[in-house]
Structure formats: structure tokens, C-alpha cells
Amino acid sequence: MVDPSSLSNESALKEAGNKHILMHGSAYQALATDSGKKILVEGNGVIVKDIDGNEYIDALAGLWLVNVGHGRQEIGDAMARQAGTLAYASSTQATTIPAIQLATRLAEITPGDQTTAFFCSGGSESVESAIKIARQYHYHNGQPKRQKVIGRRGSYHGGTYAAMSVSGTRPVSDPYHSPFMPGVLHASPPNCYRCDFRATFPSCDLLCAGQIDQIIEYENPETVAAVIAEPISASNGIVIPPDGYWKRLREICDKHGVLLITDEVINGFGRTGKMFASNHWDLVGDILTMAKGLSSGYAPIGGVMCRPHIMEAFQGDNKLSHLLTYGGHAVACAAALANLDILEGEGLVDNSAKMGARLLKGLEELRSHPTVGDVRGLGLICGVEIVKDGATKEKFSESGEELKTLADNLHDRGLLTRAASIISLSPPLCISADEVDRIIDILDGAIGDMEDKFGLR
Numbered sequence: 001m002v003d004p005s006s007l008s009n010e011s012a013l014k015e016a017g018n019k020h021i022l023m024h025g026s027a028y029q030a031l032a033t034d035s036g037k038k039i040l041v042e043g044n045g046v047i048v049k050d051i052d053g054n055e056y057i058d059a060l061a062g063l064w065l066v067n068v069g070h071g072r073q074e075i076g077d078a079m080a081r082q083a084g085t086l087a088y089a090s091s092t093q094a095t096t097i098p099a100i101q102l103a104t105r106l107a108e109i110t111p112g113d114q115t116t117a118f119f120c121s122g123g124s125e126s127v128e129s130a131i132k133i134a135r136q137y138h139y140h141n142g143q144p145k146r147q148k149v150i151g152r153r154g155s156y157h158g159g160t161y162a163a164m165s166v167s168g169t170r171p172v173s174d175p176y177h178s179p180f181m182p183g184v185l186h187a188s189p190p191n192c193y194r195c196d197f198r199a200t201f202p203s204c205d206l207l208c209a210g211q212i213d214q215i216i217e218y219e220n221p222e223t224v225a226a227v228i229a230e231p232i233s234a235s236n237g238i239v240i241p242p243d244g245y246w247k248r249l250r251e252i253c254d255k256h257g258v259l260l261i262t263d264e265v266i267n268g269f270g271r272t273g274k275m276f277a278s279n280h281w282d283l284v285g286d287i288l289t290m291a292k293g294l295s296s297g298y299a300p301i302g303g304v305m306c307r308p309h310i311m312e313a314f315q316g317d318n319k320l321s322h323l324l325t326y327g328g329h330a331v332a333c334a335a336a337l338a339n340l341d342i343l344e345g346e347g348l349v350d351n352s353a354k355m356g357a358r359l360l361k362g363l364e365e366l367r368s369h370p371t372v373g374d375v376r377g378l379g380l381i382c383g384v385e386i387v388k389d390g391a392t393k394e395k396f397s398e399s400g401e402e403l404k405t406l407a408d409n410l411h412d413r414g415l416l417t418r419a420a421s422i423i424s425l426s427p428p429l430c431i432s433a434d435e436v437d438r439i440i441d442i443l444d445g446a447i448g449d450m451e452d453k454f455g456l457r
């Protein structure tokens with residue numbers, strides 16, 4: 001047993017961490033056995049430092065969320081002020097000044113007339129909330145049979161039950177967690193590099209969107225509550241939909257009276273070079289989900305934004321049948337407000353667009369590597385797809401030596417990211433041109449060394 005009072009030196013901390021912490025999505029002893037897991041102790045901008053003094057470029061902004069960068073004292077100060085004034089008010093009986101200020105500010109910056117906020121503590125809860133609000137909306141509108149939800153294959157919407165069920169990553173969780181929430185269907189993603197229909201844009205005439213129309217018609221529109229989709233799916237490999245996809249999907253939902261839930265949990269708050277990814281396509285979802293960049297990870301906060309027609313269903317005695325103790329937590333709202341001050345005050349959304357364009361241009365040059373099959377991105381959310389064979393697009397095994405070597409090469413060169421067959425890049429939005437160039441150099445070297453080791457070039 002480790003004595004908690006001895007936890008001041010490195011090795012005691014590592015030992016205690018191995019024993020007492022179960023990492024998310026990892027085996028129990030992962031911290032002990034996997035060199036990719038580490039104890040981080042401080043950060044500044046895009047750089048984080050581990051307990052051994054090693055420095056890394058945080059090319060995934062933590063888990064796609066530290067948008068304003070690490071070490072922002074002003075957010076901590078705002079949180080401390082609010083905690084010392086009033087940390088909490090019952091989420092069912094009162095609201096607070098920072099919650100109102102945040103909701104009002106969000107009503108201004110979210111797309112279209114998304115004007116009313118419901119707060120929670122993270123992305124999964126925002127998805128759970130959106131689904132429950134959508135179903136209850138239909139109930140109050142006299143359509144209680146509208147229960148089904150359509151997601152897309154490869155999409156990720158969270159780890160809680162409904163969010164996991166609507167995610168298109170279900171095959172991974174199926175052995176342990178099925179049966180899933182009933183009434184969930186999955187459609188094809190708008191992935192032009194790996195089109196489910198073996199078609200080519202624009203001659204495909206957006207078969208992927210058309211398939212959602214067909215599913216709704218086959219299921220009977222009067223049983224379908226909502227379609228949920230990320231404007232740009234990160235989990236599916238940074239899938240940027242082709243022109244017209246969002247317009248078509250919006251029309252399909254409207255035609256059938258189905259609500260469209262736009263999941264902006266990763267996309268929101270400047271990640272794609274606009275405040276919300278929806279803004280790239282003049283898209284206004286009926287309900288928008290958000291978390292991550294809302295506070296840049298300084299406090300656990302998420303939420304949904306609803307349009308006025310949604311709120312009309314909750315008038316009179318129609319109480320929302322959903323409550324979360326921590327929703328609208330005053331300290332978390334104060335963190336989000338301070339985060340938005342930085343995002344707007346330092347022009348980080350514009351920087352995301354500019355640095356994102358630079359990053360994408362640099363990544364395009366990596367296509368000279370035989371294993372780089374595709375490069376995609378918008379703003380500071382980019383992906384490099386690694387393939388065994390560029391012509392056939394055959395993938396390497398996710399558990400094979402090639403991708404493991406590539407991940408190690410990136411790590412050893414000081415780049416923290418998620419490196420599998422897709423190398424995901426989503427650094428803090430405060431990144432400089434030099435730091436972008438450094439990321440490209442690291443990738444170039446790491447991919448080249450992997451190719452040399454396995455005789456691939």
C-alpha cells in the first residue's frame with residue numbers, strides 16, 4: 001500500500017497511479033505498461049510537460065478541447081472568484097448570474113436562432129439531453145411515437161447509454177454493452193475517400209444523404225424523432241462532407257418533421273476556423289450539442305442550444321423530464337465566459353482558419369510518402385490517412401507493427417496525438433506558424449522512418 005503522504009516523488013506517484021487510477025478506455029495497468037500514457041504536470045500554450053521533464057506539442061489539444069491553450073491563469077482566476085462568491089445553485093430551483101450571462105452570449109454566437117441553453121457537464125450528457133428533449137418535444141406536439149434516432153456509421157457521440165447507442169462506433173462496445181437503446185438506426189457517412197456506395201462526388205448526387213431519406217421513409221417518418229450528426233466527424237477520420245450535403249440533410253429532416261441534432265462537441269468554438277462548423281454551410285440544427293471548447297477543458301461543462309420551436313413544446317405544465325445536479329454549475333459557467341473572452345479577444349477563431357490552412361498545405365506535401373493515402377482538414381481539425389496501398393486504399397492492421405512504430409516515432413519526436421490509421425491533428429487554436437511547421441516536420445520524419453523500417457519506400 002502506498003502511503004499518500006509519500007506522494008511527492010516521481011516514482012511513488014507513478015506506482016500509486018498504476019494502482020489507484022483506471023484510465024478511460026485503457027486496461028487497468030496501462031499506465032505501467034504503455035509508454036504512451038504519462039503523468040502531465042504543466043502546460044503553456046500548445047506545449048505540455050510530463051513529470052520526467054519531457055516536453056511535447058499537444059497536437060490533439062488534450063482530447064480535442066484545450067482550444068485557448070494550456071496555462072491560462074485568467075480562467076483560473078475567474079473560477080476562483082466565482083467559487084468564492086457562489087459556487088453552486090440548485091439546477092432545478094434557481095439559476096446564477098454567470099449561467100445567464102453564458103446562455104445569453106451563446107444565443108448570440110451559435111448559429112441562427114438557437115437561443116435557449118440547457119447546461120450539463122460534458123459532451124455525452126449534452127447528447128443524452130438533446131435526445132431526451134427531442135423525444136419529449138414530439139410527445140408534446142401530439143406525436144409520441146416519434147422515438148427513433150438516426151446516427152451515422154463511424155460517428156462518435158459519447159460514452160453514456162443513449163450517446164453510445166447512437167454512435168456509429170457500436171461494434172467496439174457491442175460485446176460488452178448490447179443490447180443498446182432500442183430504435184436507433186445508422187446511415188452511411190459522407191466519406192468521399194471511402195464511399196460506402198463506391199460512387200464519386202458530384203455524380204453520386206449525395207447518395208449518403210439520400211439514404212437517410214430512404215431510412216426515414218422505410219421506418220415511417222411518424223416514428224422518427226431525430227437525426228444526429230457532427231458537421232465534421234472527427235471519430236470517422238475527419239470527414240469533411242461534400243458541398244450540398246448539409247443543405248440536403250436539412251431539407252430531408254424538414255420534409256419529414258424530423259429534428260436535426262448538430263453535434264458540435266468537437267467542432268464548436270473555433271475548431272474548424274469558424275465559431276461553429278455549422279457556419280461553413282449556413283446550417284442551423286434544431287438542437288445543437290456542445291462541450292469541450294466551451295471551456296477549453298478548464299471546467300467540465302457542456303450544453304445544448306435549442307431553437308424557439310423546441311422551447312414552445314415546453315410551455316405551461318410541460319416540464320422537461322430531465323435534470324442533472326451539476327447543470328449550469330456557476331464555476332464552470334465562469335470558466336466558459338473567461339474562455340470565450342480569450343477566444344474572441346485574441347482572435348483565435350481567425351487564427352484557427354489561418355493556421356489550419358497552413359497545416360493543411362504542409363500535410364498535402366506529405367502525399368509524396370507512399371503510405372499517405374489521404375489528407376483532409378478544415379481549420380485546425382486535420383487528418384492524415386495512412387494506408388498500406390495507395391491504389392487500393394488497403395489499410396494496415398490497427399494492431400500491427402507498422403502503426404505501432406508510427407505512433408512511437410511521433411511520440412519520441414515530441415508529438416502527442418492519436419495515431420492509428422488516421423493521424424488526427426487538432427492542436428490548441430493559439431498555435432503559431434513555427435509550431436505548425438514543427439508538427440509537419442515531425443510527421444514527415446516519423447512517417448519516413450516507419451516506411452524505411454518496413455521497406456515501404
Ligand SMILES: Cc1ncc(COP(=O)(O)O)c(C=O)c1O
Binds near residue numbers: 123157
Ligand atoms: C462529437 C462528440 N460528441 C460527444 C462526445 C462526448 O463527449 P464527452 O467525452 O465530453 O462526454 C464526444 C467526445 O469525444 C464527441 O467527439
